[in-house]
Amino acid sequence: MTKFRLKLTMLFVLLIGSSVLAAGLLMGNSYQKNHQAALRDHMIRELHVLNAAVPWPDKLNEAEASEYLQQQAQRFKEIAEMRITYIRLDGTVIGDSDHDPLTMNRHLDREEVREALASGTGSSVRYSDTLKERMMYVAIKVSGTEGESDSGIVRLAMSLGDIERSLDRMWLALISALLLLFIVAGAVSYRVALGVTRPLERMTSAAKRMADMDYATRVPDGGKDEVGELAKALNAMAASLQHQLDEIRSNGDRLQSVLDNMTSGVVMIAPDGKITLYNREAEQLLGSSVRERVGRSVTEIRQHFELINLIREVLEQPAYVREELTVYYPEERLLEIHIVPMTMGGDDEQGLLLVLQDVTAIRRLERMRSEFVANVSHELKTPVAAVKGFAETLLAGAMNDEETARSFLTIIQDESDRLNRLIGDILELSKIESRRSPLQFSPIDLPAFLGRMAELLSPEAGKKSIELNVQAEEGLFLEADEDRLGQILMNLLQNGINYTPEGGKVKVTAEVVESGDGEEELVRITVADTGIGIPKKDVPRIFERFYRVDKARSRSSGGTGLGLSIVKHLTELHRGTIRVESEIGAGSKFILELPLLQP
Missing domain, CATH: 3.30.450.20 (PAS domain)
Incomplete structure (x- = not known):
């Protein structure tokens, strides 16, 4: 745009300069012609005055006439500083104020002489080799004293130096004025060009920014002319594009948010x-x-x-x-x-x-559901089949043998109790998983609570001579659901007693620890036994429903296979965690961590 502005400025300057230069040339040429014409007319009048004052001497012979005219020419030279030349009709110079006529050539070839001979008056402008300057020559044809016929030609010469110096001064003034005019015209033209190109520059810059998707840019108001209307149109277009771009970005952000959160x-x-x-x-x-x-x-x-x-x-x-x-x-x-x-x-x-779509968990749940249904069917079928078989045996005649009947009825009662426990655990697990029984949190005196749990299980531990030990910090309180916490600890303690050989130990400890990030206090309850331990391959699955490490022993101990699954779910409802550390032959350790305070 700067190049365009410079070109426009130069165009304005050239137009103005050319106009002024043409006018100056025309004026100078006219001035020169008018000045020369006025000088020629003046010189013609002077020649007529001179001829009237000193007429051509017809009565004198050639030598006397030449001497007389030479004296008059020199006298006029002294009086008026005029160069006067007297020429005969054949071109011979017989008198001259500046030179000896005898040394001068014939002047018949001079332009002013030829015109004077032809029309009575002649003039010319040429460079004088004698005087080394430009001269104007004016000649008239004159008659003698008798006035009967033409006698000769009188020529008056005047230097054009004054005129040329005047013209030089005029040209100098004209050139100076022209230069000044160029400067002024350049400044004015630049200002005009700037007024024309600046809005265009702004619009060009704005258009480039719009091309770079910067639609927030605006062109300053350019007035009510065509340029101003163009600026308004650009601003309107930018506003429309900005609105559309905002809509596109908003839709893009919404789409990206949907994609990112899918x-x-x-x-x-x-x-x-x-x-x-x-x-x-x-x-x-x-x-x-x-x-x-x-x-x-x-x-x-x-x-x-x-x-x-x-x-x-x-x-x-x-x-x-x-x-x-x-x-x-x-x-x-x-x-x-x-x-x-x-x-x-x-x-x-x-x-x-x-x-x-990650369906790993879904397929695992489907597999677990299938396994759960199969396990429930199997677990229910076993005691039902036993009850049915022994009842049929009794009905077939075994009731007559009192000892056999008592043994069968005892088995039927045990299987019925087992069936009842299994149904109870299934219903309990279903209730916990569906969260139909909300927890009722309250402060629990943990040392006293653990002591009561130990008392409840002491008879069962005493049957196997198992030492049941409880250690808890005095004054330690935990916010939890007391019934559910009792259910958790009852399952863990019963498992410890059931899977620990006679004469073993089961130990319960409780202490306060910090969470991994140090932002929360936790109560860690550890149930450790000296039992048979759990194989490493089975540790990740022991909290699954109906999963048993030793199926035969689990059945003999009366377990349903749902206890640890219930423990896992109740722990998660308390926002806690449970994990297992075990070694074959050395026992197992269940580590339960619960928040000291519930949110």
Whole structure:
């Protein structure tokens, strides 16, 4: 825009300068011609005056006439500083105020002489080799004293130096004025050009910023002319684009927020196989970041060979696909994959949209539900079958044998009690999982509470000569549901007694510890026994429903296989954790950590 402004300024200056220069040249030329014409007329009048004062001497012979005219010419030279030349009709000079006539050439070839001979008056302007300057020559044809016929030519010469010096001064003034005018015209033109180009510069700058998607820029109001209207139109366009861009960004932010917070992984693949979209859940499921994946080929995901082969097949033959694949990176997961072909771009090319759902937990729950149903059916069938079998035996005649009948009835009663406990535990676990029985928190004096638990189980521990020991900090209070906490500790203590050989020990300790981040105080209750221990392979599963390490021993001890599962759920309802440390033959340690205060 600066170049345009300079060009516009130069154009204005050239137009003004050319006009002024042309006017100056015309004025100078006119001045010169008018001055020369006025001088010529003046010189003609002077010649007529001179001729009247000193007429051509016709009565004298040639020598006398020449002498007489020479004297008159010199006299006029002295009086008026005029150069007077007397010329005969044949061009011979017979008198001159500045030179000896005898040394001068014939003047018949002079322009002013020829014109005077032809029309009576003649003039010319030329450089004088004699005087070394430009001269104006004016000649008239005159008659003698008798006045009968033309006798000769009188010529008057005058230097044009004054005129030329006047013209030089005029040209100097004209050039100076022209230079000054150029400067003024340049400043004015620049100002005018600036007024024209500055709004255009602003609009150009604003248009460039708009091209860079900076639609918040505005052009200053340029008035009510066409440029101002253009500025208003640009501002209106920028406001409209800004509004549309804000809408697009808002929609994009909402879409991005939806994608980032989806529980399903979303991956979009272009027809050329490059990934164009990769949300946060996809990062978690496939184990790579957006920066590593977007813009790169899907074939670079080398950790998921089966998934890549599936994508290649659908890219080659577009069709809706639903598959379940197991991936092993970053961890083992079962993914439900939906692949939907979709048109992308203007050439009807088919890209792919992948929706990934982690169904590992769902399938595990389904498996656990199936196992739970199978286990419940099995656990219920066993005591029912025993009751039915022994009842049929009694009805078949065994009632006549009193000892046998008593033994069978005792078994029927034991199996009925076991069946009752199993049904009770199933109902209890269902109630806990569905959260139909909210916890009632209250402060619990933990040393006294643990002492009561030990008293309740002392008879059972005494049957196996097991030492039951309780250690708790004095004055230690815990905020918890007393009934549920009793249920937790009762299950843990009974397990410790049941799986500890005779003469063993079961120890309960309680202490205050800090959480891992140091922001919360926890109460750690540890139930340790010297029992048979738990194999390392079974430790991760002991809190599952109906899972038994030693099925035969569990049945003989009267366990239902639901106790530790109930303990796990009740602990989580208290916002606590429970873990196991065990060694075969050396016993087990159940570590329960609960918040000292509930929120």
